[in-house]
Amino acid sequence: MALAQTEEIARRLTAAVPGLDVEIVKFDTTGDLDQTSKLLPHGGKGGAFVAQIRAAVLSGELQAAMHSLKDMPGNEDTPGLVIGATLSRDPPSDALVLRDGVTLEALRQSRGKGFKIGTNAVRRAAYARRLFPDVEVIHFRGAADTRVRKLDNGEKQRLPDGGAVGPADALIMARSGLDRVGLASRIAYEFTPAEMLPAAGQGIVAVECAAQDWQTRKILSSIDDPAAHACADAEREVLWVLNGHCNSPVAGFSTIAGDQMSLTASVLDLSGNTIIEASRTGSANRPRELGRAVGLELLGKGAAEIIERSRPR
Numbered sequence: 001m002a003l004a005q006t007e008e009i010a011r012r013l014t015a016a017v018p019g020l021d022v023e024i025v026k027f028d029t030t031g032d033l034d035q036t037s038k039l040l041p042h043g044g045k046g047g048a049f050v051a052q053i054r055a056a057v058l059s060g061e062l063q064a065a066m067h068s069l070k071d072m073p074g075n076e077d078t079p080g081l082v083i084g085a086t087l088s089r090d091p092p093s094d095a096l097v098l099r100d101g102v103t104l105e106a107l108r109q110s111r112g113k114g115f116k117i118g119t120n121a122v123r124r125a126a127y128a129r130r131l132f133p134d135v136e137v138i139h140f141r142g143a144a145d146t147r148v149r150k151l152d153n154g155e156k157q158r159l160p161d162g163g164a165v166g167p168a169d170a171l172i173m174a175r176s177g178l179d180r181v182g183l184a185s186r187i188a189y190e191f192t193p194a195e196m197l198p199a200a201g202q203g204i205v206a207v208e209c210a211a212q213d214w215q216t217r218k219i220l221s222s223i224d225d226p227a228a229h230a231c232a233d234a235e236r237e238v239l240w241v242l243n244g245h246c247n248s249p250v251a252g253f254s255t256i257a258g259d260q261m262s263l264t265a266s267v268l269d270l271s272g273n274t275i276i277e278a279s280r281t282g283s284a285n286r287p288r289e290l291g292r293a294v295g296l297e298l299l300g301k302g303a304a305e306i307i308e309r310s311r312p313r
């Protein structure tokens, strides 16, 4: 998936800047190699996948780095780096993938009783428990195609403690991720934002570069999508205000209509029993202001306490 996204950036750059020579450099991060452990020991999802690549941009070894915006920590900045471009947003929704023989109907009617849903995202797990209160959510990770293969083969997922869970009956995954690896046909159902609010930045590919590398910044600005960038700013401002961490179920999703932007964000506890939501509309030209207002409203409703309870120590 990461390679597909990077190739897309390269395609857009070559189209926008005639004569530009783009070389793609692949990184095997610790996070990629370790498919059993939870991601937290590496410093969280962002820590695992992002730190090594960022160091290469800061040292000048790379001019730019591709990130899924959703995976970039929203509660801390990397000094010296900026997001030089965000590509136009792919569909931000989460999707349900089922093994042969399972139907959405059966899941809904049973309230999930007797079924196992695989995901490693705390936000998807919390929303899954709200939608299907009796379901068992199991830890499931790996590349998108690997996860689907494990589902189809009825394979168990190994856990860091040596145990195993599964097999899964269903998975919840990003629709955009499934699209990018050619598995869109496996989408049995696409959750609406009302059912499962997307993660901040979901579906947006970001290109990061050195703040002082003006030449690269100029080149990247030619592939920047201002609407996606504004949504990214609004949604990430919520994370910033909440000091949200990678183990906290936080969602944030904005849309633009004309000169107005609407932003909804939520904070859940890990069980999905508690949910706090805030929704506002404001000027699309001031996305951070809107993000700040929504974030502060969530704090006013008690979001910080829920977030701190799930913070890894």
Ligand SMILES: NCc1[nH]cc(CCC(=O)O)c1CC(=O)O
Residues within 6 Å of the ligand: 068, 069, 070, 071, 144, 172, 173, 174, 175, 176, 177, 201, 202, 203, 204, 205
């Ligand atoms: N954590 C992995 C990851 N990072 C980005 C996406 C795809 C969605 C996106 O582009 O935001 C995925 C897969 C998934 O969440 O199922």
